[in-house]
Amino acid sequence: MKSYGVIGHPIAHSLSPLMHNAAFKVLGLEATYGAFDVEPASLRRSLEVFKSKGFAGLNITIPLKEDMLALAEEVTEEARAIGAVNTVLFRDGKVFGFNTDAFGISKSLEEFRGELAARNMLVLGAGGSARAVVYTLLNDFSPNELIVASRTVKRADELASRFVPSEASKIRTLDLQDPAFADTFKSCTLIVNCTPVGMSPNVEASPLGDPALIHSKQIVMDLIYTPLKTTLLAAADKVGARTISGVEMLLQQGARSFEIWTERQMPVDQIRPVLLRALEDRGKGDPNS
Numbered sequence: 001m002k003s004y005g006v007i008g009h010p011i012a013h014s015l016s017p018l019m020h021n022a023a024f025k026v027l028g029l030e031a032t033y034g035a036f037d038v039e040p041a042s043l044r045r046s047l048e049v050f051k052s053k054g055f056a057g058l059n060i061t062i063p064l065k066e067d068m069l070a071l072a073e074e075v076t077e078e079a080r081a082i083g084a085v086n087t088v089l090f091r092d093g094k095v096f097g098f099n100t101d102a103f104g105i106s107k108s109l110e111e112f113r114g115e116l117a118a119r120n121m122l123v124l125g126a127g128g129s130a131r132a133v134v135y136t137l138l139n140d141f142s143p144n145e146l147i148v149a150s151r152t153v154k155r156a157d158e159l160a161s162r163f164v165p166s167e168a169s170k171i172r173t174l175d176l177q178d179p180a181f182a183d184t185f186k187s188c189t190l191i192v193n194c195t196p197v198g199m200s201p202n203v204e205a206s207p208l209g210d211p212a213l214i215h216s217k218q219i220v221m222d223l224i225y226t227p228l229k230t231t232l233l234a235a236a237d238k239v240g241a242r243t244i245s246g247v248e249m250l251l252q253q254g255a256r257s258f259e260i261w262t263e264r265q266m267p268v269d270q271i272r273p274v275l276l277r278a279l280e281d282r283g284k285g286d287p288n289s
């Protein structure tokens, strides 16, 4: 029996055990996946404990992803560029670090790849998830211009300075309160919300002051998955824009971790409904979900 798990602080509401245990069951793999609360101060020690107990792999979540970068013995170029490790593989006594968020973002946007090429793209927020989104969009989707809009422009400037776009792309930053925000927003084909604004319990909130800015030719992705339909996505739906919920990124980044550990494909089409059901139950306040 192989052991896997997710570590973070807090961790009680993680959907990763549900997702991975369901995938093990579908594929008939002898494996289990648990959730473990680990505080940042005990990360190094905990890693040794998981290693000595024979764990095969771990997911790493908030607030440990950045610290794990320094603790993994070998780290992929992608994880180093994003500045965070969210997946660990224990093999041959060594700790290998990966970041599967970029894969998750890329897969979530796959069906729009053609129409996104050389278009303007807007990232709202400049935190950890925005770093992975900016990395992915610059590397995988060749934007004409990528704009990082944040309430703290200094943070957006720091984020933008981490990446050197190709000759075909430009990157710039913008204050969310800047009077030019409205025109910038309208000029973008893709909008990705990387702020927690609109996340449960504050479901009425939206990172967009004026929903009338959204138009039907846009694609709007929200990294939030509680609720599944945020106020931002509902406004986008209303004008006929295409929308992507954060649950797709959650699923796809997990699928990539699963593949790294097991060398098997997660049966995502069978696991997606499991996640959606749990999130819908959570929305209804089911204490068992």
Ligand SMILES: NC(=O)c1ccc[n+]([C@@H]2O[C@H](COP(=O)([O-])OP(=O)(O)OC[C@H]3O[C@@H](n4cnc5c(N)ncnc54)[C@H](OP(=O)(O)O)[C@@H]3O)[C@@H](O)[C@H]2O)c1
Residues within 6 Å of the ligand: 125, 126, 127, 128, 129, 130, 150, 151, 152, 155, 176, 194, 195, 196, 197, 199, 207, 223, 224, 225, 246, 247, 249, 250, 251, 253
């Ligand atoms: N779907 C997935 O798999 C997935 C993966 C990762 C994250 N997420 C979700 O993505 C969201 C962001 O996560 P994160 O890890 O990037 O968080 P983070 O590192 O804390 O960054 C949050 C960003 O949002 C901005 N922000 C926070 N409150 C704001 C407000 N009221 N108005 C405007 N901007 C605000 C912050 O700005 P300041 O710098 O000014 O504070 C910061 O730029 C969360 O909801 C998280 O659950 C989803």
